[in-house]
Amino acid sequence: MESLFNTYTRRIKSVRLNFYRYLYSRIDWNDRLIAIKGARGVGKTTLILQHIKNDFPDLRKALYVSLDNLWFSTNSLARLADYHYTHGGTHLFLDEVHRYPDWQTAIKNLYDDYPDLHIVYTGSSMLEIDHKQGDLSRRQIVYTLAGMSFREYLKFEGIADIPRVDIKTLLQKHMSIASSVTESVRILPLFEKYLRQGYYPFYKDTFQGYGMRLQDVARQVIEADMPAVDDIQFSTIRKVRKMLMILAGRVPHTPKMAELYRELETTREQGLKMLYSLERGGLLSLLSYEPKNYRNLSRPDKIYLENPNLMYALSERVDKGTLRETFFYNQVSAVEEVLLATKGDFLVGRNMLFEVGGRNKSFDQIKDEPDSYLAIDDVEVGYGNKIPLWMFGLLY
Structure with a gap:
């Protein structure tokens, strides 16, 4: 068990506090049972390690473990939790929960058997947490962490700290927002870099x-x-x-x-x-x-x-039109319901119609549709219902 504690303290010492994902400030860490879902590599582990480093001056009160550790081949989560609790621990952080057999029952038992123990767990496989949520659904609060938005990428790079905007504000005020950003930032080359590598925080390493x-x-x-x-x-x-x-x-x-x-x-x-x-x-x-x-x-x-980064990693040829549509859907669907549209490309929130294209894209396909917009690539600042594509990366 000593090896688990040594690993925990090393991880805490090495975690950086210069950048926080958008979800960090949205989590109510006071809840007794918290689940953080998300794809592999989007930063769930860093998120919880940052919380421990910031909020636990006495590291013995908290314990972080990854459940794919070989220690669990011959030891149980129940044994670890009991040792931590009886030695003054108040918070248990479990990473890679889907790698532990019958994890749902194990966490349910911990929740019931230790009424004042706080548990946070993460799972890279979204399928498993969804699939086995039943017994925990009344007990836990579930958060989903998406990959980095274009807005977060700019902040991560130390280039610009742009406030998040909701989609309705974006549609109404995109010209003034874009003008203020592009006064000091050459946004289009940075957008191209982000599409290639910027969605997963580990790109810097x-x-x-x-x-x-x-x-x-x-x-x-x-x-x-x-x-x-x-x-x-x-x-x-x-x-x-x-x-x-x-x-x-x-x-x-x-x-x-x-x-x-x-x-x-x-x-x-x-x-x-x-x-x-x-x-x-x-x-x-x-x-x-x-x-x-x-x-x-x-x-x-x-x-x-x-996401666009996967296109460059897995496809032999990246089509520009497909890249634009992939980016739009990836960023907007993190905050709004997005469906395919019978006219145009995407129907957002059941009432906003979008066509995605290059700077010469026209309204011909959706000209008679209410609440219709163009998401246009290769432009810094839009006009009217023509909105720069890069700006849909400011939504979270």
């Missing part, structure tokens, strides 16, 4: 190996996280890998699912499960004209990679 690191993230989601959720065979893992790479080369993909299933030598049911697992693992985005119903999986109407 990887230098020229960022693309390879993203490929490794995808591999870990498929080979480590998904088997932790379901008892799947190695042959299925190979099919999921193949599915991801096929779709990465075809996005945006309007699925002919029967052809894809034949190519993967799988059934419709298994194919849909693999597809939605890739979405919840933070690797794909599945769009439809109607809201998703995860209890009744259906064929999506369009498929994208989850």
